[in-house]
Amino acid sequence: MTRNKLYLLLISLVTAGYIWLVYSFKTVQDKPMLEGCFIKQISGVPCPTCGTTRSVIAIIKGNYLAALNINPIGYLVIIIMLIVPVWICIDWLLKKHTALTYYKKAEQFIKKPPVAILFILLLIVNWIWNIYKRL
């Protein structure tokens, strides 16, 4: 993974995220949101990250506890969406590659078996909770 490839990918992901967020923000009031999740559309069962958009919207509106109740992953996503554009812009202006280095370090960290098992377990617990909540 080269620097420019990663940054382009991250920027386009975050931009798509913001567009989706603005769209959801407008539609969420008057009708049920357009379902973005493939798994939920096909099987009717929510996936581990279903409800992230609703969670992020709740955080923006200030309902922090409700956001946690909908899906805790919303907090992770909003942190990434706030930090990534700033970080990449700084990197780009200063012609550095700190984000790429950090991305590779984080990748190595997540690949360690104890960490990976912990994350997978958390995700599965979140999934069961999602199904239980009928998101």
Add this chain to the structure above:
Amino acid sequence: MDTQKVDMFIMSNAKFFESHHLNAIRERLLTVDDSKWPMISTVQLKDPTTSLIISILAGSLGIDRFIIGDTGLGVGKLLTCGGLGIWAIVDWFLIQSATREKNMQVLQQFLY
């Protein structure tokens, strides 16, 4: 290394690499020292077909990306529900060549 060994390696592992890499791999293997053969012949390569099946079945959870070692992209795919399903579909077509590229990276550690 022996031409015979190299050709055997290329024949049995051709499907794991991009076709435009095969010639370079062959040239390089011919110049590599014979002591590296045990490692090169037993290197663990990922099957592109398997990753395609995983991509179709569990692509929107990012599992295909985790399997081939792109953990960062896997997390991205997981958090966005497979990029709202779009990235998941795009990856049905990209995952095979991504797997082959990863295999090339693995082999390169032994070649240079």
